[in-house]
Amino acid sequence: ATHLDTESIHEHVILRRGVRSGLPIVVAVHSTALGQAIGGCRLAHYPHWRDGLTDALRLSAAMSDKCALAGLPNGGGKTVIALPPGRTLDAATRRAVLHDAGDVIAGLDGTYATGPDVGTGPDDMVTIAERTPHAFCRPVQAGGSGDSSEHTAVGVLAALHALCAERFGSADLSTRSFAVLGLGRVGGHVLRILADAGATLVAADTDESRRTLADTAGAAWASPQDCLTADVDVLVPAALGGLLTSHTVPTLRCAAIAGPANNQLDTPATADLLHQHGILWAPDIIVSAGGIIHATAVELHRETFAQATARVHGIADTLTDILRTARAAGSTPAAAAHSRARHQIEHGRP
Ligand code: PHE
Numbered sequence: 001a002t003h004l005d006t007e008s009i010h011e012h013v014i015l016r017r018g019v020r021s022g023l024p025i026v027v028a029v030h031s032t033a034l035g036q037a038i039g040g041c042r043l044a045h046y047p048h049w050r051d052g053l054t055d056a057l058r059l060s061a062a063m064s065d066k067c068a069l070a071g072l073p074n075g076g077g078k079t080v081i082a083l084p085p086g087r088t089l090d091a092a093t094r095r096a097v098l099h100d101a102g103d104v105i106a107g108l109d110g111t112y113a114t115g116p117d118v119g120t121g122p123d124d125m126v127t128i129a130e131r132t133p134h135a136f137c138r139p140v141q142a143g144g145s146g147d148s149s150e151h152t153a154v155g156v157l158a159a160l161h162a163l164c165a166e167r168f169g170s171a172d173l174s175t176r177s178f179a180v181l182g183l184g185r186v187g188g189h190v191l192r193i194l195a196d197a198g199a200t201l202v203a204a205d206t207d208e209s210r211r212t213l214a215d216t217a218g219a220a221w222a223s224p225q226d227c228l229t230a231d232v233d234v235l236v237p238a239a240l241g242g243l244l245t246s247h248t249v250p251t252l253r254c255a256a257i258a259g260p261a262n263n264q265l266d267t268p269a270t271a272d273l274l275h276q277h278g279i280l281w282a283p284d285i286i287v288s289a290g291g292i293i294h295a296t297a298v299e300l301h302r303e304t305f306a307q308a309t310a311r312v313h314g315i316a317d318t319l320t321d322i323l324r325t326a327r328a329a330g331s332t333p334a335a336a337a338h339s340r341a342r343h344q345i346e347h348g349r350p
């Protein structure tokens with residue numbers, strides 16, 4: 001790929017200093033080839049706003065592949081509100097910056113719709129919706145489909161069943177061990193469902209107060225570093241991305257990886273490294289799609305929660321198909337997923 005690889009160029013990227021908040025806001029629309037671009041609004045700290053811009057570009061491009069593989073008639077986008085290191089937001093400033101973001105999204109005339117992501121939730125979508133109708137996952141009582149994190153977690157579990165069937169020859173989770181790295185909204189749900197399934201668990205979070213979640217689930221508590229390198233069957237990355245690198249992969253002791261964190265690989269080449277180490281990596285763009293599948297099914301296609309949940313379970317078949325395609329071709333699951341997504345986007349069908 002060169003800089004003239006036109007499909008990789010974003011359709012529209014806006015960087016704006018919020019008029020109310022003074023904070024940097026990036027809205028990146030990667031592709032509308034299949035339909036309206038969607039992707040959550042991330043509110044997070046970055047060393048510099050340029051890092052937030054870079055993150056928005058990568059995350060929105062991944063959303064295009066995520067939507068295509070999930071069979072959605074949508075493209076990829078993302079909003080990033082980049083907070084300077086150490087900056088905290090009081091309630092008024094939080095409202096101000098969400099209104100600033102809402103105004104940017106409103107200016108896109110429906111080519112992009114946002115939703116919750118790291119650092120934002122359903123109540124924040126209500127605030128954004130005061131400026132634009134294009135915000136998914138407002139609370140149910142406010143007319144939205146509600147918190148997407150549970151549905152994302154259900155999708156992760158569907159993926160874990162499929163992954164274990166492929167890697168260990170059985171979808172039974174009770175005989176397997178998992179290391180869940182990150183106990184935020186999605187990771188916390190995943191841990192609880194795995195505990196209910198009788199799995200052996202290790203868990204970690206940078207926030208020590210989340211240790212009670214691990215205790216309740218009967219999971220051993222570890223430092224994030226020890227959790228990453230734990231001697232388990234499956235590593236479940238559920239925190240921020242970029243944790244799989246040329247430095248960390250050689251230290252891993254798991255046999256397979258599947259989790260909801262977006263952009264787990266620091267660079268595409270890390271997929272090859274995982275393959276060389278005999279670690280089966282389930283592409284994050286497939287594993288993490290439950291939230292967006294559920295939200296679009298309910299809010300755009302007016303399906304019931306039961307119908308939407310059935311679609312989320314479809315993640316298992318999608319993943320099985322990609323893992324088998326990769327194995328038959330001798331390629332990595334990452335390459336198989338990306339080429340499938342590209343093909344679907346180019347041929348104009350999800
Ligand atoms: N943040 C999630 C994602 O980007 C969930 C989401 C749901 C985003 C609905 C937008 C709309 O996949």
